[in-house]
Amino acid sequence: LSSVGEFTKGFVKENPVFRLVLGLCPVLAVTTSLKNGVGMGLAATFVLVGSNVIISLIRKAVPSRIRIPCYIVVIASFVTVVDLVMAGYTPELHKNLGLFIPLIVVNCIILGRAEAFASKNTVGRSFVDGLGMGLGFTFALVITASVREIIGTGKIWDLVLLGRSYNPVVAAVLSPGAFITLGFLIGLFNLLEKRKA
Amino acid sequence: MIRLTLVLAAVTFVASMALGFVYQSTKPKIDLQDKLTKERARKIALPDAACGVFIEQEGDGTTYYRGYRDPDTTGFAGYVVTARGKGYSSTIETVVGVDPYGRITGLRITSQQETPGLGTRIQEVLSTRTVADAIAEMVGRGEVERLCVEVEADTTMPCVQVSLLDGVGCEALEKAVAERDTTRVIELVPPAFGISAEDSAVYLSTPASTFTLAAAVIGELRMRNTPWFLQQFIGKRAGNLLVRADESDEYIQAITGATISSVAVTESVREAIQNLRKEIGGFEEAAD
DSSP states (O other): OOHHHHHHTTTTTTOTTTTSOOOHHHHHHHTTSHHHHHHHHHHHHHHHHHHHHHHHHHTTTSOGGGHHHHHHHHHHHHHHHHHHHHHHHOHHHHHHHGGGTGGGGGOHHHHHHIIIIITTSOHHHHHHHHHHHHHHHHHHHHHHHHHHHHHHHSEETTEEOSOTTOOOOGGGGSHHHHHHHHHHHHHHHHHHHHHHO | OHHHHHHHHHHHHHHHHHHHHHHHHHHHHHHHHHHHHHHHHHHHHSTTOSEEEEEOOSTTOOOEEEEESSTTSOSEEEEEEEEEEEOSSSEEEEEEEEOTTSBEEEEEEEEOOOOTTTGGGGGOOSOOOOHHHHHHHHHOHHHHHHHHHHHHHTOOOOOOOOOOOOHHHHHHHHHHHHTTOHHHHHHHHHHHHTOOHHHHHHHTSSHHHHHHHHHHHHHHHHHHTSOHHHHTTTTOBGGGOOSOSOOOSSSOOOOOHHHHHHHHHHHHHHHHHHHHHHHHTOOOOOOO
């Protein structure tokens, strides 16, 4: 794939959430509002890009037998950086995302890209892959969060969208709403892919 | 084997050095945020206190805060103490305000890492940002709250129902308040707060009464923004706190994160107030 192809594949063709069905835990949990979705998406993107670059840099020096512990140390370090920076500079978002920031360590998209891509490719290509996949993940979070927030509260990013007369469907921002919305969106992406083929 | 060990040690060493640097860089900011959170919590827990002093205790003693209504440390308002209880997956830290008679005046959870969707809902709020919040942000919440305290002393004005504005109205009001355009604020406030024209003639006859109205709304907001779980504490003494209202075979109470979190807060608040009572030698007797 060209660099452009590497970058864009994460948005639709190999979207980690809608096509690969990976990293669903934060998708289901934090997409109650667009702000949370964007925050989580950008945090995961930073970790993906950083860990992809470092893992690609050290890939030849790390023996195969200890590669997974080394990758985890690198990923956990980036997650800790995100956690500390968010706690200091965006305390409200840090409070809202709570436990899901440390849980980025076990997000299978991150380790998946490290093992499947960064450990076999150059730094430049790994950077582009991390950025594309991270933004693809953010894209999925943004769509899911937007649908849930609009239906569940009638608002988006504190902006009243559906007027005062709208009666919010609160279930959309609760757990069942997350599963239902995600199911419909995965179905929609499958449909689009089928039509394309 | 030695090579494997050395490589792993090198990776962890570099990672720890980098994290040490980030920790040192962010620590002042995190400490500041922590301090601000605790100050905000103290104001909510003991709203009548304008200032106060920390009474530090050595050893196992309970450290508490004595709040005063006036800046010259006169007019004793009550105490603030921190409660800590073991929840489902974290230690829940709660700041509790108590008046001189031992009645809880307010409380705020300052730290918890409970299960998202269950335990974290102990902090759930009923309303989101409203236009009254916007007014408070523009003119300064402290100023509005000070006005609220002043006017409540000599007015019987009822709290008005807070209603959300649509986006356009909200922006217009925010702009008017930012520009200190009192005439425009008076035009916008009645529809914003859902009050009638006759009432508005009474409430909004002067610029001062406009802010009085805003102050009343803030007073109501303070209650509405108190998490539903915490409402049960207001006005209670430590001995009145209930862990569970009743037990019944028909209504089986499931063990959930929320139950465990709630019980942890209740128990820790009770214990903190009991410790405070011991420290100060008992509360004053209320006339009622």
